[in-house]
Amino acid sequence: MKIIDIGVYLPKERACVITESKEGRYSSLELEFNKYIAIAIENELYPLEMAYESFLSLKNNSVLNDLSFLIHNSFHYNGYSYYHSPTCWLQNKLNIPETIGLNVNHGCNGLMSVFMACNILRNEKNKSILCTFSERFNISNFSRWSVDYNVIYADGACSVIISNDEAQTSLANILAVEHFTTPELEGLVRLDVSDLEHTFDPHDMRSTKRSFIRDKKSIDEIQKISANAIHSLLNKIKVSLNLTDKIEVDHLILPNFGHKTLHNDYLPHLPKPKKTNSIDWGLTLGHVGSSDCFIRLKNIIDNKETVAKDRVLILSLGAGVTWTMALLEMN
Numbered sequence: 001m002k003i004i005d006i007g008v009y010l011p012k013e014r015a016c017v018i019t020e021s022k023e024g025r026y027s028s029l030e031l032e033f034n035k036y037i038a039i040a041i042e043n044e045l046y047p048l049e050m051a052y053e054s055f056l057s058l059k060n061n062s063v064l065n066d067l068s069f070l071i072h073n074s075f076h077y078n079g080y081s082y083y084h085s086p087t088c089w090l091q092n093k094l095n096i097p098e099t100i101g102l103n104v105n106h107g108c109n110g111l112m113s114v115f116m117a118c119n120i121l122r123n124e125k126n127k128s129i130l131c132t133f134s135e136r137f138n139i140s141n142f143s144r145w146s147v148d149y150n151v152i153y154a155d156g157a158c159s160v161i162i163s164n165d166e167a168q169t170s171l172a173n174i175l176a177v178e179h180f181t182t183p184e185l186e187g188l189v190r191l192d193v194s195d196l197e198h199t200f201d202p203h204d205m206r207s208t209k210r211s212f213i214r215d216k217k218s219i220d221e222i223q224k225i226s227a228n229a230i231h232s233l234l235n236k237i238k239v240s241l242n243l244t245d246k247i248e249v250d251h252l253i254l255p256n257f258g259h260k261t262l263h264n265d266y267l268p269h270l271p272k273p274k275k276t277n278s279i280d281w282g283l284t285l286g287h288v289g290s291s292d293c294f295i296r297l298k299n300i301i302d303n304k305e306t307v308a309k310d311r312v313l314i315l316s317l318g319a320g321v322t323w324t325m326a327l328l329e330m331n
Contacts, residue, residue: 001118001177002170003328004128004161006298007058009050010285011042011155026145026152034150034258039286042155046079047134048089050157055094055132063128063161063168064096069120071113073104073133075289075318076153077140090132099130107189107318108255110290115177115324117162128163135289141203144286148205150258154286158294170331171301172312177326178236180229185222187212189319223265230269230315233325247327250275250310253296255317256282271313276305290318297328306330 017036020026042050051072072086080089087101106112110133117129134157137144144153163170189208192215201207213219234247252273254262262279278296288295293314300306312328 001121001162001164001174002168003172003174004063004163004168004170005058005060006171006294006301007054007056007159008295008298009054009057009157010295011040013041013043014038015041017152020145030150030258033260034152035260035283036152036258036286037284039144039152040154040156040288041138042136043138045136046139047074047076047136047157048078048086050136050155051090051132051134051159052093054134054157055130055159058159058161060161063130063163064094066126066128066165067096067099067130068124068127069102069117069129070096070099071102071104071116071129071131073106073110073113073131073290074135075105075108076135076137076142078134079136079139106322107320108287108289108292109316109318109320109322109324111177111293111314111316111324111326112179112318112322114160114162114174114326115179118174118177121162121164124164126165126167128161128165128168131160131162133158133160133289133291133294135291141201143203146206147203149209150261151256151287154256154288156288156291156295158291158298160294172328172330175311175327175329176237176240177324178233178240180232180236180323182225182229182321182323185217185225185321186319187216188222188321226265226321227269229321229323230266233315233323234270237325237327241327247271247313248311249273249313249327251300251306251312252277253293253312253314254278254282255315256285256287256292259283266315270315273313275310276300292316
């Protein structure tokens with residue numbers, strides 16, 4: 001399997017986090033811990049319009065003729081009716097009615113769509129799958145600055161073409177992609193029924209996490225479960241590739257969480273990259289939901305930070321908690 005192309009749409013506007021903190025929208029203590037610098041904000045296009053714009057930016061969109069599936073991944077409200085189907089909107093816009101459309105909501109785990117695409121393509125020949133991702137957080141009561149701990153949410157979109165067509169040139173080969181679930185943590189984003197009887201903000205993840213930590217599992221237990229998930233994924237990749245030594249990587253791509261969380265809870269369990277990790281870059285953009293990892297991958301490609309044979313390790317996760325990890329080799 002390989003990644004044929006990546007298209008990205010990012011809004012031009014950036015909100016200065018220091019300014020937002022001074023004006024009372026963001027905690028000064030969290031600013032100190034998380035070290036966010038700027039957040040991408042969209043004020044015109046709806047999420048699906050951004051996804052469409054990201055598709056138009058693809059250099060290689062001729063694969064529409066051989067497209068078997070369209071998978072759209074989103075974390076937040078798409079701006080239309082509750083019953084609206086994002087993939088049908090995109091199918092109509094791209095004029096691909098024969099393509100099978102799937103709407104995926106695994107929280108911010110965008111890599112889950114690539115895992116699905118690779119599994120589908122194992123049973124097909126010379127086919128491609130278009131994965132789209134889009135988020136905009138200012139079209140509902142979702143407060144990007146305060147709805148969650150240790151993360152500020154940003155707007156943006158991307159399109160990724162996955163293919164098993166040997167004749168297609170590609171950006172990278174997918175050496176392995178593995179998935180792991182820790183369902184014992186699903187309550188991090190769910191209040192008990194007794195709490196639901198009272199009026200509460202359905203976007204408020206701080207309340208659900210406080211409740212879960214108070215009544216179910218401690219922070220220490222959550223960190224141990226998360227560390228086990230990361231190590232399990234690394235072991236799965238080693239088994240998949242018949243590796244006996246540790247995995248060596250040139251680039252590490254993580255979700256655009258806050259500085260303290262990534263350094264305390266993620267980096268200690270992952271291989272140290274020889275060239276780049278995504279942390280400092282992510283603090284200049286914010287957490288673009290399901291799009292983080294692909295926007296960063298496109299960024300290091302465009303900036304010529306990768307060369308042929310470089311290996312890129314990507315970790316993506318979403319509410320549930322679902323965890324997906326991929327190891328790529330650049331072309």
